Amino acid sequence: MRFTIALLLLIISLQTTAQKTFWASRVIAFSSEYSDANTTKENKAIQALGKPNKLPLFGQSVCAWQPMTQESPLEExxxxxxxxLMPIKQVAIAENFGQGCIVRIEAFDEFDNLKTLWVNKNMPTNEVGRMANLVLSKLTPFKVRGIKIVLNTNRVKGWNQIDAIAISQSDVPIKASINLAKNLPAEIIKENLGENVNSAYREIAPVISPDGKTLYYTRWKHPENLGTGKNQDVWFSEIQKDGKWGLAKPMGEPINNTEHNAICAISPDGKTILLNNVYLRDGSMAKGVSMSTKTPTGWAFPKPINIKNFRNKSEYAEYSFSPNGRVLILTGQFAETQGGKDIYVSFLQPDGTWAEPKNLGKKINTAEEESTPFVAADGKTLYFSTKGLSGYGNNDIFLSRRLDDTWMNWSEPENLGSVINTPEWDGYFSISAIGDYAFFSSQENAIGEEDIFKLRVPESIKPSAVVQVTGGVYNKVDNKPISAKINVQSLTDKDTVCVTYDPLTGDYKMMLPSKQSYTISASKKGFMAVSEPLDFTKDNNFKEVKKNIYLLPIEAGQKMTLNSVFFAQSKAEILDNSFPELDRIIKVMEENPTMEIMLEGHTDNQGDWNENLLLSKQRVEEVKKYLAAGGINIKRVQTQGYGSTRPISSNNSEEKRKLNRRVEVTIVKN
Structure with a gap:
């Protein structure tokens, strides 16, 4: 039997020679594992499972197994x-720190017999760490069920750690690599935002507004910060006509006070911000998160967000929320932690509170601390910072994409590369809804202690494209703007987005993922909701859409088309995506118990005239039945079918014929 112990070079790309590598997936037994009052899963035996978290770099890590004591007289x-379960030809052991203590490598066969693969007769070197590769002369004559690593920690002073263990049938040495995002350009230009934004002090945590025109961030110990301690305050800078950033200004009270102030996130309409800590009326702060909304006179006093069982053991926390405003991503150390501060998700409840945070799991979280999460405008791409995954030194920025609607399943995190990530601490990655530029904090080439930088986002790490929909809500009779609640329903994944429109604070604004179709409607007491379709299924890039919504006052004689009521082809069967529209009619009639309506059915001129007339009558009768099933007295609903006799458009093309195939509702009595 022969072996080679190979010291592998640091690499940042996948190996070119294909081989099937199996990393350890479970711990069977161990002699000891490190533990103290401040740790949970750090340096436990389970940290040796899976791919390396530290290599190809070397050094101490809480994401590696570490025996309980240093220089023990007993074998570990x-x-x-x-x-x-297979014969093997290679064992690879990621010794990330204190390497040289391995004295034996043994294997358990399928009958749990222990076989010695290698005995170390060499003296330790002075290397900090290495990937130790035991390559056998031929496949083992037995199938390997498990691997036993035996250490003599007296061989090397200080702590000894093992990052990962792998087996293979290949004689090509197994290497550790950084899971880089694909197709990163060779050159990415990082631009310091200059002295109007940065200073000799520390600028961190940039939050870019959805339209990319206002940059909010946190500034430490600046002379213009409030309070004698000049703690941290929130500042902002606005883009100028020449494309440069204007001189930064502090946000002032009530956002800034004499305590530590920090902005975490901003809503897609730019009218709500998340702020670290809970603001108390006496000027003090408590752990948690607050929300402030923009009013005609400025930002309102921040109100606390009530998160169930919020008991963060960490001194720090960061927050981000989804574009629909119903999902909160946060960091903290709660009962269920992978070690230190992890990333969690909380969901908005019907009563306005937030559910108990759920840990995003081992795919995202490690025994190191995860921080600075940012959910992009597509609601699916998550950027965050950690040193618990293979990278370039201290914390690196990674991205992961959400795989389903549970918010618990994520793709394997991808490192954003050595141009964005440095040997220093990197984090606070924020991308505008447009998706063209990213903003982040970095110490490399900073004017002061830490600065805000921007870069043009490479295609491979961009979030999916979104459509920015803006506009107002108006009374259909007099065209005057009115405050209202706006609801957008996705016809693709059934997701909803709700925002409030107030004419005094400007147009509503929302970000909707492209390649989907939607219905948009507004609601206000005393008005009939009018919904309209939004079709972005063919849009692959960011674009802006202006969409004003008109509400019909509940007055006798008013008429509107139910744009989002659909039927099966040439049938009276109501399609499921019509139900939200009909439910809104039910709600309005419940709020107005004396209201009576007339449902009118119309078709295009294709096909038999009499069959079209009958179909139009059958369809409105089906709508009437749906309203009755929802609790509306059928005496309040009249029906009439007109077939193709009352077109509102020509029938020269399919697009125009669609307009003629409709259901209209007229208010008979209010």
Missing amino acids: FLIVGFDT
């Missing part, structure tokens, strides 16, 4: 199992 061991 770790036994791990794999998701396979």
Whole structure:
């Protein structure tokens, strides 16, 4: 039996020679594992499972197994199992720190017999760490169920750590690599935003407004900060006509006070911001998160967000929320932690509170601290910072994409590369809804302690494209703007987005993922909701859409088209995506118990005239039945079918014929 112990070079790309590598998936037994009053899963035996978290770099990490004591007179061991049962030709051990203590490598066969693969007869080197590769001369004559690593920690002074253990049938040495985002350009230009934004002090946590025109961030110890301690305050800068950033200004009270103030996120309409800590009326702060909304006179006093069982053991926390405003991503250390501060998700409840945070799991969180999460405008792409995944030094910025609607399943995090990430601490990655530029904090080439930078976002790490929909809500009779609640329903994944429109604070604004179709409507007491379709299924890039919404006052004689009521082809069967529109009619009639309506059915001129007339009558009768099933007395609903006799458009094309196939509702009595 022969072996080679290979010291591998640091690499940042996947190996070119294909080989099937199996990383340890479970701990079978161990002699000891590090523990103290301040740790949870840090340096436990489970940290040796899966791919390396530290290599190809070397050094201490809480994401590695570490025996309980240094330089123990007793042998230490770790036994791990794999998701396979096969003969092997190679064992790879990621010794990230204090390497040189391995004295034996043994294997358990399928009958749990222990076989010695290698005995170390060499003296330790002075290397900090390495990937140790035991390559056998041929496949083992037995199938390997588990691997046992035996250490003599007296061989090397200080702590000894093992990052990962792998097996393979290949004789090509297994290497550790950084999981880089694909197709990163060779050159990415990082631009310091200059002295109008940055200073000799520390600028961190940039939050870019959805339209990319206002940059909010946190500034430490600046002479213009409030309070004698000049703690941290929130500042902002606005883009000028020449494309440069204007001189930054502090946000002032009530956002800034004498305590530590920091902005975390901004809503898609730019009218709501999340702020770290809970603002108390006496000027003091408590752990948690607050929300402030823009009013005609400025930002309102921040109100606390009530999160169930919010008991953060960490001194720090960061927050971000989804574009629909109903999902909160936060960091903290709660009962269920992978170690230190993790990323969690909380969901908005019907009573306005937020559910108990759920840990996003091992795919995202590590035994190191995760921080600065940012959910992009597509609601699916998450950027965050950690040093618990293989990278370039201290904290690196990673991205992961949400795989389903549970918010618990994520793709394997991808490192944003060595141009964005440095050997220093990197984080606070924020991208505008347009998706063209990203803003982040970095110490590299900073004017002061830490600065705000921007870069043009490479295609491979961009979030999915969104459509920015803006506009106002108006009375259909007199065209005057009115405050209202706006609701957008996705016909693709059934997601909803709700915003409030106030004419005094400007147009409503929302970001909707492209490649989907929607219905948009507004509601206000005393008015009939009018919904309209929004079709972005063919849009692949960011675009802006102006969409004004008109509400019909509940007055006798008023008429509107139910744009979002759909039927099966040539049938009276109501399609499921019509139900939200009809439910809005039910709600209005419940709010107005004396209201009576007339439902009128219309078709285009294609096909038999008499069949069209009958179909139009059948369809409005089906609508009437739906309203009755929802609790509306059928005596309040009249029906009439007109077939193709009352077109509102020509029938020269399919697009125009669509306008003629409709259901109209007329208020008979209010």
